Amino acid sequence: MSLRETGRRLRLRRTGWVPPDARVRHYDELGEETQILVRELAGRPQTAPDTGDLDDGDFVKFVDYYQVRTR
Template sequence: MSLRDTGRRLRLRRTGRIPSDARVRHYDELDEEEQSVVRELAGEPWTAPEIGDLDDGDVVKFTDYYQIRSR
């Protein structure tokens, strides 16, 4: 996958509650670029350009559950 030209930024937020309508992705299912962004952003107050197939509201199971926020 590659960077999208949307100008939107991703942030990961640790979550203990997974909305019933959320798409849950496991870290192993992500491509290398998506994995790199998840590793970089997990637990940190940083953002990265929107990439690949990660959308606002998705949840990624990494070391914990992280919800994707895209703005």
């Protein structure tokens, strides 16, 4: 079952600090669907359906660093 089928939602929160042991995903490593999601959510206080590419607590390097939160 994909994460999308679980109904989980994803949010990005901009952060200036990334823990040394954090999983960091670079924008260009992500699938096309997830890249679109990151562009839409970066810097916006909204959620979107989880694509399954990112896990809660991951960090994404886009223009800035963003922490992934899922629920």
